[in-house]
Amino acid sequence: MHRLKKAPDSYGTNKVKKSGSKASPEGKVLLALATLLALSLDSSGWVVHPVQAATQAQSEKDWSQTVRDVLTHEIDAQIHDTSLWCYRKLTEKNGKELLFSTCQSRDLELQRLIAVNGKPLSEQERKVEDERIGDLLNNSGRLKKEEREQQEDAKQARNLLELIPNAFLFQKEAEEGDLLRLHFTPNPKFHPLGHEGNVFHHMEGTLTLNVKQKRLAEMNGRLTSEVKFGGGLLGHLDKGGTFMVKEQEMGPGCWEMIMLDVKMDGKALFFKTIGVRQREVDTRFQRLPPSTTVQQAADMTRERDAKVEAQKQ
Numbered sequence: 001m002h003r004l005k006k007a008p009d010s011y012g013t014n015k016v017k018k019s020g021s022k023a024s025p026e027g028k029v030l031l032a033l034a035t036l037l038a039l040s041l042d043s044s045g046w047v048v049h050p051v052q053a054a055t056q057a058q059s060e061k062d063w064s065q066t067v068r069d070v071l072t073h074e075i076d077a078q079i080h081d082t083s084l085w086c087y088r089k090l091t092e093k094n095g096k097e098l099l100f101s102t103c104q105s106r107d108l109e110l111q112r113l114i115a116v117n118g119k120p121l122s123e124q125e126r127k128v129e130d131e132r133i134g135d136l137l138n139n140s141g142r143l144k145k146e147e148r149e150q151q152e153d154a155k156q157a158r159n160l161l162e163l164i165p166n167a168f169l170f171q172k173e174a175e176e177g178d179l180l181r182l183h184f185t186p187n188p189k190f191h192p193l194g195h196e197g198n199v200f201h202h203m204e205g206t207l208t209l210n211v212k213q214k215r216l217a218e219m220n221g222r223l224t225s226e227v228k229f230g231g232g233l234l235g236h237l238d239k240g241g242t243f244m245v246k247e248q249e250m251g252p253g254c255w256e257m258i259m260l261d262v263k264m265d266g267k268a269l270f271f272k273t274i275g276v277r278q279r280e281v282d283t284r285f286q287r288l289p290p291s292t293t294v295q296q297a298a299d300m301t302r303e304r305d306a307k308v309e310a311q312k313q
Contacts, residue, residue, distance in 0.1 A: 063170035063182055067207065071165065073214035075158050082106070083254045084288040086300055092279040101304035103297040104288065108143065112301035133298055160199075166190055167200035170207075178212040186224075202227050202237075215255050218246045227266075237266035241276075250285050258282050 089100040089111065099115040112129050114121060121129065136142060168184035175181070185204045192198060205221030220243070227237040241264035248258045257280075264276040288297075 061172070063172065064165045064168075066180070066209070066211070067168075067170060067182065068165035070209045070211065070214045070216060071161050074216045075161055077215065077253065077255070078158070081254065082290060083251065084290060084292050085250070085256065086284075086286045086288060086297075086304070087256075087282050088284040088304075090281045090283070093277065101301040102282075103292075103300040103304075105292045105294045105297040106290070107147075108294050108297065110294070110297045110301055112298075112304075114304065130302075133301075137294060137298065163190075163192065163200065164207075167192070168204075173206060178210050179217060180209045180211050182207045182209065210249075213249070213253075215249070216247065218244070220244045223264075235267050237264060241265060251287060254287075256282065256285060 084104040084106065086101070086103040089102045091098045091100070097117050098113060099118075100111045101114050102109065102111045104110075110133060112133060113125075164184075167187055167190045169187050170182045170184050173181045173183045183204075183206050186201050190200065192200070202223050202225050203221045204224050205219065207216065208218035209215070210217050222243075223237060223239055223241040226239045228235075242261075243263070244259070244261045245257060246259040247255045250256050259282070260278065260280040262276055262278045288300075
């Protein structure tokens, strides 16, 4: 993914949240996979082994237009979503379980680390978090840099989502209420212009669409073949890598990610191991006023930290 999560000063991380720059979680996952696959900037070094999809019978419905309609609305909804939230973010990465208190203002999403492996931070560790957040709020140059990166990532992620209707062939798996689950396989006729789109030649999985609200509720995917860089000399990603991302409606027209799970393995140049293991579960969503300032968001993360500390007593 560009990166699944931006590398923080400590365990914490902060993301800029500008109206019009919000990217869907599915798009971020695809962007992350595209970045993993783009270890070599020379797309001619790729060795692509697309999985041949089963040819759809003439009598079957072509679901690509349904997918296109839903994703067009999904992208538009994400661009215009100005809702603000506080929530709990539990992540598992590199063998550690990290719990964050996360609150958003119009311009910035702040995350405060509040527990590691189920243990609330010590007084000294909480002080470090206070200093980290304070330093960020007082560094306008860093805020602007993160804002630019967030906007670029959002644009790239949306571009990848736009490719999905053409990149895959779709078959209906199940339908229940407003939810439609489609199985997708690579479209052998799809030839992306940029190297990022090559990720689709190695992927199959399922899309779960809310057809009434035209939202992408869930996406599951896996690498169906080994991905080689430079004929294998520069490295590879193993067949069988998986990802899953799930969204849920939090309010009328407001959808947020509630779960992310990524597992990828491989080797890079000089036999360096590539290992991506990340799981995130977001809970306890609380909507905030649209006028919430950055300072108020920071204060609210501290209040949630205090509640964890109180529970420890």
